[in-house]
Amino acid sequence: MSQPGSDVLLERMMTLHPKIIDLTLDRMERLLAALGHPERNLPPVIHLAGTNGKGSTQAMIRAGLEGAGLRVHAYTSPHLARFHERIRLAGELIGEDALSALLDDCISANGPDPITFFEATTCAAMLAFSRTPADYLLLEVGLGGRLDATNVIEAPALTIITPVSLDHQQYLGDTLPLITAEKAGIMKRRVPCVVGPQEDEALAVIEARATRLSAPLYVYGQQWHCFEDRGRMVFQDENGLLDLPLPKLPGPHQVQNAGAALMALRVLGVGDAEALTRAEWPARMQRLRKGPLVEAAPNAEIWLDGGHNPAGGNAIAATLGAMPKRPTHLICGMLNTKDISGYLRPLVPHVASLSAVSIPGEAATLPASVTSDAAAQTGMVAVEKASVLDALRAIVAAEPGARVLICGSLYLAGQVLRENG
Template identity: 65%
Template sequence: MTCDPARTQGSDRVLARLMALHPKVIDLVLDRVWRLLGALDHPERKLPPVIHVAGTNGKGSTLAMIRAGLEGAGARCHVYTSPHLARFHERIRLAGTLISEDALLDVLEECEAANDGAPITYFEITTVAAFLAFSRMQADYTLLEVGLGGRLDATNVIDQPAVTVITPVSYDHQQFLGNTLPEIAREKAGIIKRGVPCVVTRQDEAALEVIEAQAERCGAPVLAQGQHWHVYEERGRLVYQDERGLLDLPLPALPGTHQMDNAGAALAVLRALDAGNPEAAMTQAVWPARMQKLTQGHLKALLPDAEMWLDGGHNPQAGAALAAYLASHPVPGTHVICGMLRTKDVAGFLNPLAKVSESLTAVSIPGEAATLSAEETRAAAQAAGIKAMTAPSVEAAVRTLAQTGARRVIICGSLYLAGEVLRQNRTLPH
């Protein structure tokens, strides 16, 4: 299902009005969300069983594999993720299908009316809109991705989810979540609920201690990687093992060695639910702009004989994962096109790429006030030891690389840049 851009003007206008309601200072509280949910007769209490996923990296990929596994067994899933890449509709799937323009417009206008002009963040009111839409359509499961942190995130209003998941915790959004791993982990662990199983992937020891302590306080069973379940590659297959036995499966369709841990978490969730098709979780998952290979479209046509990849990772752990994939799949003539926000750890993201790329072309992100200029990103790349230049756009960078005989191009640095690339390439998510 696709959304006709000509028909999205209504929801775009409402979303613009909702943006204007944003409080003067961002404060992570749930008061505004609870107020609006109450005004709408608490749609969050009328959802199918909820799987709630928090973490710094891997949330979306893990959620995509859980969804593929459940849908592969015939279940219908509501899905809420953020941010979107090219259009807001991507954030909300109703029983597996992107929300229609008419349905989105209806719930946005209803939330706007119920909010009655009171201060509320864009993410908070649109999260409530998603809950409202979910509450009105039958499905078997609801998959929720945390937006920021966990404890005070707008999604953290479900009293009794079926399962919670915490993917790797690392440094990001320190201005909101804290400057140490234990502080950040404490925020992520805020989604743990009393008596509800919590699947935990590989963690730094300091983060794991915090997560386990919070689970103990809540009486929540922990299903931790390396303790309660194990996942590894053997002879080109994925092997998953827990107390129920062993699964021998295809490797994840999502590329990258880091996806093994995400796959293990997805399988642990399916086991906890006693639901889903494990093989479908591995083979049918799709997650745009996370090491997505572009095989068609306008930009790809400019460089037909080279590999072209798109990745929206933007923090040091994501940079390390990207570099690990490139190192494990070496291609001479690998070039990077990169645009980043100034709110991110640019050096931390770029440093791992120095050993796996011949050059980097820096671009700014169109329409983003917080973008680093192309010159700033170029300087950061040079400081990391990467031969770097600038280009006025991704398309211009691709055209230049086409003249140099590049064999592989990686476009990376921001989900906002990834969305712009998908628009330029005319291959939007659906």
């Protein structure tokens, strides 16, 4: 009998625990023990937490390491088009046969015991990473840090905390210090930690934990600086100054993410700084240049971004503000767990209209009517549309050369990437 495909096995994993999110490490530790503790047989780990910028920072570090000829594993979530995107083995996305075999191993080892989808799939990733040689493993936190399924690494080579802001309050706490304490839970005794730009109250939490753990800190604005100057990126730390091209990923916030990635490479003493700036990462102000959506609006400039919280809205606003002037229209779909007003408010000065859509197939989607109403309350011109394609056609019928940004959710971005090929 042939082995079931990964889609079937992933669906089976969804049934093993009634809650999608249930933060604890007990179930992880039990299954990892049953699998022979693969988390103890990994390459040096770079562990990343934060509210925004984890994926981009990870992609830049990977580009810098691979540019120096190193083999790099990477774990990230959520995926956009296919689950396989979450597990990268020595530079290549995991193949279907390998993924199916790993998932089957984890289901067999777990038996009928409760375990969440993310925990089970993280165990599968750990198993994969332990079986394939590499020089480094980039490990991105799923949610929070202290009780996240990835936080089973006793002694990583380095931890990184990207900017922390309010998000997932129902799981992490309703204040910035509480959320930061959860994120800072990945810090380990005497393990260096690179810290991206933070609010003062967040940084105070990180610094207090670093003191307790005797963990060396490399903090933005203190041990390192990174900024744009005359179309170049300038990085400086105690070891000197680097003058580099701007990151390929657009937006002022990506300069700061690149700075954190550069500081990580400098702490580790490895990597190619210039290769780091050439990193790509989908759905982070990604320009769509081909596919059905582009064909439907050949004179438009179409962008895609998965940011979904107030900090993400601020980052998009800064990016739009730095772009050449062009009438800009949003096509927006969001989840009902997000602060939609906080996300949209920074965007108001930069956009001409918003077309609201629901996210098909997502139980937690905000109805288009709710998104439209929220946008109207911020002062935007807002309409409801049945789909992204319908919204795009309506926008370019009125303004053929518009800039169109599809935004509001990684789940919407994933659907767009799947449908656009």
